[in-house]
Amino acid sequence: MDILVTGGAGFIGGHLAERFARNGHDVVVLDNFDPYYDRRLKEHNVEVGRESAADGDGSYRLVEGDVRDDQLIAELVADADYVYHQAAQAGVRADIEPRKYHTVNVDGTLNVLEAARRSDIERIVFASSSSVYGNARYLPYDEEHPTTPVSPYGASKLAAERYAMVYSDRYDIPVVSLRYFTVYGPRMRPNMAISNFVSRCMNGEPPVIYGDGSKTRDFTYIEDILDANLALLGEDAADGEVVNIGSSDTISIEQLAETVRDAVAPDLELVYTEGYDIDAEHTHAGIEKAHDLIGYEPSRTIEAGVAEFIEWYRANREWYEPLVCGE
Numbered sequence: 287m288d289i290l291v292t293g294g295a296g297f298i299g300g301h302l303a304e305r306f307a308r309n310g311h312d313v314v315v316l317d318n319f320d321p322y323y324d325r326r327l328k329e330h331n332v333e334v335g336r337e338s339a340a341d342g343d344g345s346y347r348l349v350e351g352d353v354r355d356d357q358l359i360a361e362l363v364a365d366a367d368y369v370y371h372q373a374a375q376a377g378v379r380a381d382i383e384p385r386k387y388h389t390v391n392v393d394g395t396l397n398v399l400e401a402a403r404r405s406d407i408e409r410i411v412f413a414s415s416s417s418v419y420g421n422a423r424y425l426p427y428d429e430e431h432p433t434t435p436v437s438p439y440g441a442s443k444l445a446a447e448r449y450a451m452v453y454s455d456r457y458d459i460p461v462v463s464l465r466y467f468t469v470y471g472p473r474m475r476p477n478m479a480i481s482n483f484v485s486r487c488m489n490g491e492p493p494v495i496y497g498d499g500s501k502t503r504d505f506t507y508i509e510d511i512l513d514a515n516l517a518l519l520g521e522d523a524a525d526g527e528v529v530n531i532g533s534s535d536t537i538s539i540e541q542l543a544e545t546v547r548d549a550v551a552p553d554l555e556l557v558y559t560e561g562y563d564i565d566a567e568h569t570h571a572g573i574e575k576a577h578d579l580i581g582y583e584p585s586r587t588i589e590a591g592v593a594e595f596i597e598w599y600r601a602n603r604e605w606y607e608p609l610v611c612g613e
């Protein structure tokens with residue numbers, strides 16, 4: 287199968303490209319190596335992808351380019367059977383211009399959809415986000431929960447998702463939008479609670495909690511994200527649908543900091559600082575639809591996944607830590 291992974295040098299796209307190449311597919315990765323975080327982490331992901339193609343039966347090609355480049359996207363989509371569209375300005379951050387979320391996440395997605403309209407694509411799988419829900423009216427969120435995002439990032443993901451649904455209905459393009467709930471695991475990007483807490487504790491520094499730590503999150507282990515995406519290579523039951531992908535387990539940010547602290551440096555005290563108000567209070571994934579449509583079952587509780595990530599971090603600290611701690 288010819289598979290285009292946009293954002294394939296990033297955290298999730300990097301894992302997808304690695305797995306597809308190992309499984310014998312011909313993978314093209316498109317990424318612009320956006321300087322949002324250290325380029326060397328993305329280069330490492332590319333190396334891992336290349337090695338997995340060499341170890342398996344697949345192939346791996348990197349195209350350094352931008353999803354906002356409609357001509358380039360048209361050429362790449364024309365050659366693909368599947369597009370796993372992960373490229374985005376990811377993350378809910380107050381210091382990123384709203385327009386950047388819009389141009390990359392909405393215009394970039396529209397380029398992929400337009401290109402698909404003129405090609406013979408088997409399926410587009412779009413990386414959406416739990417941020418489309420905004421503050422919870424009830425929990426866990428099912429896919430019918432109102433979508434009232436509270437950040438420009440969430441608004442951009444919702445707009446892109448809606449375009450995907452319209453292209454699916456109107457132009458009969460098989461598109462599935464997976465609403466990921468905060469993803470973590472090996473090679474995760476910096477500036478996320480789990481990687482921050484682990485890095486700080488490993489260095490004898492207290493974990494810093496923004497706000498009072500009472501926000502709760504559903505964190506999803508990267509392997510589960512891979513399982514959901516891989517299922518969509520063959521399965522058409524989810525075409526035209528939005529589907530939550532989470533662990534369906536939750537933890538408060540304070541409990542998460544304590545869990546990491548207890549595992550890594552039990553003598554440290556937690557530190558609290560002023561919170562961002564751009565983020566939803568609570569997230570919790572209802573995953574019945576994912577189970578019914580694609581047989582999705584999360585494999586780990588958050589505690590088990592965090593323990594696994596800490597173990598991976600220790601084994602990979604030498605190369606990973608300088609890239610996430612900004613050295």
Ligand SMILES: NC(=O)c1ccc[n+]([C@@H]2O[C@H](COP(=O)([O-])OP(=O)(O)OC[C@H]3O[C@@H](n4cnc5c(N)ncnc54)[C@H](O)[C@@H]3O)[C@@H](O)[C@H]2O)c1
Pocket residue numbers: 292293294295296297298299316317318319320328351352353354371372373374375376377390394413414415416465466467468469470475
């Ligand atoms: N990690 C999470 O917790 C999470 C949660 C919900 C949704 N998502 C979504 O999943 C996808 C992957 O997220 P991630 O955590 O791997 O983030 P990431 O930042 O590691 O990966 C995104 C990749 O896209 C690339 N990119 C950015 N702008 C681009 C552009 N204009 N053209 C081409 N490439 C571009 C970046 O260089 C990066 O390598 C994103 O769409 C994100 O919004 C992630």
